[in-house]
Amino acid sequence: MRLLPAWYPMYETVADALPLLTPSQVRQLTLWLAGTLEAGSGCEAAVVLALQEAAAEAGVPVAANTIRQDLRELFREGTAKRTPHGSELEVAACFPALLAYVLRLLDTRQLALALDVTNFQDRVAAIVVSVVYRGRAIPVAWEMRGGQERGRWMPLILALLARLVPVVPASVQVLVLADEGLFSPVLLRTVRDSGWIPMLRGHLQTEVTLAASGRQCQAQALVPGPGHAWVGRIRLFKTPKLQLQVTLLVVWGVGHEHAWVLVTSAAPRAVGVYWYSLRYWIEAGFRDLKAIGWQWERTQRQAAGRVARHWLVLAIATIWALAAGTVAEEAARQGVPRALVVRPALPPPPLTGTRTVSAFTRGCTILRRRLLRGTLTLEAWLLQEAWPEPPPDLCITYDDDPHTALPR
Numbered sequence: 001m002r003l004l005p006a007w008y009p010m011y012e013t014v015a016d017a018l019p020l021l022t023p024s025q026v027r028q029l030t031l032w033l034a035g036t037l038e039a040g041s042g043c044e045a046a047v048v049l050a051l052q053e054a055a056a057e058a059g060v061p062v063a064a065n066t067i068r069q070d071l072r073e074l075f076r077e078g079t080a081k082r083t084p085h086g087s088e089l090e091v092a093a094c095f096p097a098l099l100a101y102v103l104r105l106l107d108t109r110q111l112a113l114a115l116d117v118t119n120f121q122d123r124v125a126a127i128v129v130s131v132v133y134r135g136r137a138i139p140v141a142w143e144m145r146g147g148q149e150r151g152r153w154m155p156l157i158l159a160l161l162a163r164l165v166p167v168v169p170a171s172v173q174v175l176v177l178a179d180e181g182l183f184s185p186v187l188l189r190t191v192r193d194s195g196w197i198p199m200l201r202g203h204l205q206t207e208v209t210l211a212a213s214g215r216q217c218q219a220q221a222l223v224p225g226p227g228h229a230w231v232g233r234i235r236l237f238k239t240p241k242l243q244l245q246v247t248l249l250v251v252w253g254v255g256h257e258h259a260w261v262l263v264t265s266a267a268p269r270a271v272g273v274y275w276y277s278l279r280y281w282i283e284a285g286f287r288d289l290k291a292i293g294w295q296w297e298r299t300q301r302q303a304a305g306r307v308a309r310h311w312l313v314l315a316i317a318t319i320w321a322l323a324a325g326t327v328a329e330e331a332a333r334q335g336v337p338r339a340l341v342v343r344p345a346l347p348p349p350p351l352t353g354t355r356t357v358s359a360f361t362r363g364c365t366i367l368r369r370r371l372l373r374g375t376l377t378l379e380a381w382l383l384q385e386a387w388p389e390p391p392p393d394l395c396i397t398y399d400d401d402p403h404t405a406l407p408r
Helices: 005-017 023-039 044-057 064-075 091-106 154-167 185-193 275-289 304-334 359-373
Strands: 110-120 124-133 136-146 173-178 197-201 207-210 216-218 228-236 244-252 260-264 395-398
Touching: 005 023, 005 091, 023 044, 023 064, 023 304, 023 359, 044 064, 064 304, 091 124, 091 136, 091 154, 091 304, 110 275, 124 154, 124 275, 124 304, 136 154, 136 275, 136 304, 154 185, 173 275, 185 197, 185 244, 197 275, 275 304, 304 359
Parallel strands: 110 173, 173 197, 228 395
Antiparallel strands: 110 124, 124 136, 197 260, 207 216, 207 228, 228 244, 244 260
16 A cells, blocks of 8 residues: 555655565554554454545545555564565564664653563463553563463573664663563663663562661561661672672552562662652553553454564553653643743653643544644653652661661
8 A cells, every 4th residue: 555645744754664574564654553553452343444434535445455454564574474584573683773763853861661571361461561651651662472482581681782872872861661570680780780770679578688777678678667768788699609798679659559679780878768659650561551541451463473563553542652652741831832832941840640642642632633634743851850859758768877766
């Protein structure tokens, strides 16, 4: 299927952002993106129908099966392509360029990455590295495994991070967040040795040794209850080969059922006590990929390799939706029409928790309306909000403060 004139801004943007793709792959990816944005769904049937309707309205009708086969060609392995020895989309090779594209749009000195795993029923498990942004998440690297496959995930996570490390300038402060299910000394050391800041969640019962006093206790014993936080250097693990000198944060926010037990390589007074709250945004990002966004859970595609290629469509569509939503939010913040919005020089304070509509949902609506009018433009920037600060009533104890007694 040939591209309609309204879709050429997408073609040019994809070709510039992912220079490894062939012209044919760029065209097919653009078709997927156009159909996904118009349909509000990444499911093949919805995309085919949206493209067919758009072509009919433009006076160049195309059979549904012609569109379907063109779309499927992007995800096929080289041996299964209609053209013998056709170029296979190597999705993992696109991850560095995808992150570089996000960084160009962000133009930031701080970057937060979240690691997590999401499942599609029992068919596919997705191991994902995402940029967390404005209460949502942008997937920038992923590995798909069949739901019944066995094996360790940590080597896969480390391989994904290794692809991304060379892309990020040394001047950018990178925070890597992971929940307790992915806690690993190997992950902590690898992230630290890359010059990035790991922040990994541990267990409440984790046994620690305080570096300042030599006292041994469970992490949860360091805070008396909600509204308190403890930050200090500790020795983690008793086995000499595994032992780590790290910073521990035990943060029990008011209204939280349990405290966070967090381990990082950053100095105690250089780390944000509430930075870990950024990790929850990846869960909202998964919902954007699934039920409230691109409807990934409704796809019939099961082969892990083809699902991984499909995610490239969803990742780029997410970037564009968040960019459009960001400009709309900033225009509302500044009280001006979107055409007159000015990108602020400094990150604005976070709106997370006060939004009635997410930047993702707002952006999807804007892009769909533009496509239906045939006047698509893509925003050229993202704007990261300031990282979260602890509430003013949180009582923080630093272990290097001799005037503050530790709870017993």
